[in-house]
Amino acid sequence: MTTEEEALVRANDRSHVFHSWSVQGAINPMPVAGGLGSEFWDYDGKRYLDFGAQLVNLNLGHQHPALIAAIHAQADRLATIQPALANDVRGELAALVTDAAGESFAKVFFTNGGADANENAVRMARLFTGKRKVMAMYRSYHGSTSTAISLTGDPRRWANEPSDPSVVHFHGPYPYRSPFYSDGPEQETERALEYLEQTIVLEGAATIGAILIETIVGTNGVLVPPPGYLKGVRALCDKYGIVYIADEVMVGFGRTGEMFAYQAHDVVPDLVTFAKGINSGYVPLGGVIISRAIAEYFDDKMFPGGLTYSGHPLACAVGVATFGVFERDGILAHVKDMGERVVEPILKGWLEKHPCVGDVRGVGLFWAIELVKDKATREPLVPFNASGADAAPMAAFVAACKAAGLWPFAHFNRTHVCPPLVITEEELRRGLAIIDDALTVVDRALTVADATTA
Template sequence: MTDTLTPETQTTDAATAGFVDRDGTRHPLPDTEAEARVRADDRAHVFHSWSAQALIDPLPIAAGEGSTFWDYQGNAYLDFSSQLVNLNLGHQHPDLVEAIRQQAGRLATIQPSMANDVRGELARRIAEVAPGDLDKVFFTNGGADANEYAVRMARAVTGRRKVLSMYRSYHGGTATAISLTGDPRRWANEPSDGSVAHFMGPYAYRSSFHADSPEQESERALAHLEQVITLEGPNTVAAIILETIVGTNGVLVPPPGYLEGVRALADKYGIVYIADEVMVGFGRIGEWFAVNRFGVTPDLITFAKGVNSGYAPLGGVVISKRIAEHFDTVAFAGGLTYSGHPLACAPGVATFEVFERDGILERVRDLGERVVGPRLREIAAKHPSVGEVRGIGLFWAIELVKNAETREPLVPFNASGADAAPMGAVAAACKQAGLWPFVHFNRMHVAPPLVISEEDLVRGLDIIDEALTVADSYVA
């Protein structure tokens, strides 16, 4: 596929990127005085998420464009994490910026109980690309509250309370969403919503089911899930929620038949199937929704992040006809002041226009199949520290190990401090070479903006290749 995207300007000069202050004046980089002001305000007054406040030193960022951002020293970084896997159309995409500017100029906000043109158009466009009869959209401010409201809908429709979710998962930081979360971020927030039970999902590389093929992994994981449903009490379970492709916890692509099996179990026991697509929706794997690739229709889909590349807070729930009709004559007990905010919906509409005009979905599939997959497999064969690479589109994980035969992780599960030092060293090597990585436990993820040029994509993979020599030094 020819690389013809215009928003990716290939700007690499720090002075050209510059720092634009609040009155619109552009300052060339480096700008040490501006950096000092930003750092001082941040350290004195900003309380950061998931952090021990005195132990962090956030990097002040001056500018961004396309797949690159700059610090105030003028150092450029290829954004291989799309920030938090939300910046699908890159930094400062002109179409999204212009959509916000125009919307602010004609109607900055309106309450959600009133009809609004961009809100309605975005809902229609989302419904048109959703599978099956998922034709209604409830807008939220982000992914966590999208999952909160999806669970609330499932409980209202079924009259049941319990929700099942995977251990290897992240569903958000609010009350029920953090209870649904399976990873260690849940631990310090317990107890919260006590009506959540966790189960083991498929993970062929580290199979909990002693499977020797993807098909067997799927079969045994589904048998386990049905056993959990039975032991928890089928008539108590309102919903099963799972990330279509597990994101932060490993880029775990479901094996053949797994999602279809979840759908069948949900139907068998009258359970609502919620697909969390906060991270993988809107093009990340080359599909509007990842479930489309697997031919599965959930009852509810949650989304956020890529719907407008995070240019303004926005998320939502796409709702099937059966669930939507329940609320035709029964009031839905929920709402948000900023539900479907016009300044968030406008870049969402622009996102659809950019995707269609520039062939983003086709581009992502092409780059994943032709560039990323083959190169990562070459890297895996070259480096003894690479246990496995896996992914689809522009969403991949490199799992690092100390021993390829035993599959001992490069760092322990939930490692911190000195135990996490090997991954810290790999990440530092990437940053030193001009790439900002996404690392979690013993994995490095590859999730650049969908508009990244092929040249920058290859350059970023080259940087990772070189940085993995650091990981190799820890191999037993």
């Protein structure tokens, strides 16, 4: 590619593209020329290991031949059809998804992505229970559409308020920074469930239609629920007649080494939302997996919702191909192996090696490294929701990663390890070595800061 081509891409972007979650005049997005597998590259040919799998959606990597072939084949046969008509790949994918989710599930409502999946799951729960309120965690992200952003707990909600007044936020478990002052995972589970039940009682169980939980909190910390927590949530939902919605938009389809993350916690939700990994974002697709009881409720009642592109054939064809790749290439086993044998021991070693590493946590190819100024006090490297000069230490870390050829996924005082699931062991180790070096840059900065203030 020529410099002129890159300049045109940049000029058109800056003049005409309005970007998400951005101060438009303060950004200068890097033009991307191409990608393959676990890497993408700019117009100068500099390659980056994609350690965020874009937005934790590119599970099968860039330009996977089976997914590209599925798009071509479907486009040649039937490019699109409206959702009121039956379509072969739509039905085939729905069957594959419900089979993977388990015998408790009957149907799939397809959406365009994760936000509208959560919107429609909440709509189903409210109609099914006849109750309006929905509970969601403070440390969460569920999308940016109206109900989804109300459910979101992180600071992106603030600028969109006032939001849906029937949403109630609560604290979920977070052993490293326990809001319940617990001294271990078991006590964290016990106290978090006691608190949740108190909140249900005080809000009025008769008014609460659903509890929506990311099975593993994603962008807001990769918070793996401590043992027994999700089973306790399920029990509370059963006790009080509340629908349990599992948001698996980020962790579904192999990210944790299970097809769905809840399957490792001996729990079955009533509704499961998904997107991202269902087809690696090659064509937008999301959906809601619906339990038999809720599906049967709508057998003689109209569901008041729909989308023009629900179950788009091009998107569904890629989803069907994704299942084939998972089976053929042993993706789930690969993810478990890379997580247990490579990522976990390396990251845990950083707890001793790096003064800036306060905590590491995760499973499969979904990990967080929490950076701190002081291990003893656990003061975050940058303040909560930091920006500008306050975020400079994390910006320096990100810059060091990019300079060395790795595109990280960073949020607040954390960096996440969530590459494509097809990453090779050599690529994974190379990427972790780059992060290791970048953490050393942070360590040195902390040492200089300590010397300056001494």
